[in-house]
Amino acid sequence: MSGPQDTHPTKKLKTTETRKVIGTHNGTFHCDEALAVYMLRQTSIYADAELVRTRDPATLDTCDIVVDVGAVYDESLKRFDHHQRGFEEVFGYGFQTKLSSAGLEIIANRLQLQPEDPTVKTLWLKVYKEFIEAIDGVDNGVSQYPRDITPKYRSRTDLSARVGWLNPAWNELFDSKTVDAQFVKASTLAGEELLGRLDYYAKAWLPARTLVADGLVQRDQADPSGRIILFEQSAPWKEHLFELEAELNVTDEVKPFYVVYPDETAGAWRVQAVPVSPDSFESRKALPEVWRGLRDEKLSEASGIDGGIFVHASGFIGGNKTKEGALALAHKALEF
Structure with missing residues (x-):
């Protein structure tokens, strides 16, 4: 040049x-x-x-x-x-x-x-x-993309x-x-x-990795199956979880299905289904279909768990007013 x-x-x-x-x-x-x-x-x-x-x-x-x-x-x-x-x-x-x-x-x-x-x-x-x-x-x-893909913008x-x-x-x-x-x-x-x-x-980013690592190692305290991770504070976890699962050689039979964490903006708690990959919209085990799209009392009635707030129509996330309620949703979802 x-x-x-x-x-x-x-x-x-x-x-x-x-x-x-x-x-x-x-x-x-x-x-x-x-x-x-x-x-x-x-x-x-x-x-x-x-x-x-x-x-x-x-x-x-x-x-x-x-x-x-x-x-x-x-x-x-x-x-x-x-x-x-x-x-x-x-x-x-x-x-x-x-x-x-x-x-x-x-x-x-x-x-x-x-x-x-x-x-x-x-x-x-x-x-x-x-x-x-x-x-x-x-x-x-x-x-950045294969030649046969034309960007939309x-x-x-x-x-x-x-x-x-x-x-x-x-x-x-x-x-x-x-x-x-x-x-x-x-x-x-x-x-x-x-x-x-x-x-x-x-x-x-790095402190969040430590939080996720602790939750992954200690997940049997949230559920003996190891399928539920409990975080006492909200933090970005998806990328860390997949990398740590690979590093720790976590097998498919015991990989977590749900993550429970506080929703600090609403003073409530959430249960989120782990996706099949960090950027995927498909979940390893979505929340039960009979709960999806329900809110408040209708959700509490359908799930049998008080304090229901919502479950997304796709079943990838739900909410409850308390930690105990969110954990109960995750535990019950494992049964479906």
């Missing part, structure tokens, strides 16, 4: 002896290198690094690390491009999307944990799955698109000073969104 003249001459770099230099390409920028530069600057090594945007090979050779340009992928040389023929590196752990320039080396520092702490790996995989892989896919031209509000919009338009001034200033904005935008997502996963 062509672009404006190099931002910094080689001569200037040679006079910089202690300050690290990050190199990336000039011209139109993208989300992957904008994020990569931000992430590098979160590390102790490159925290105060100078940024050079160029495609000149001689200038790139003077940089301490180079991302998204240079036609070389070699960790020992600190050269990380992914555009050259033959590059097929993927993240691993079951992910197949070809890598771009953004990596994950800041989690331990951000959370003030040791790199070997298992929490770091858990969050590392989560952030790649939920945040980085999409950036890799967009930058490498990997379609177009969405251009993802992070890669928002970074792209920060580039000057074709009929606007495209000098190096203007584009470099916009790149700084793009790098900050991408990086702050990453850190915000990481903070959420560390402070909210």
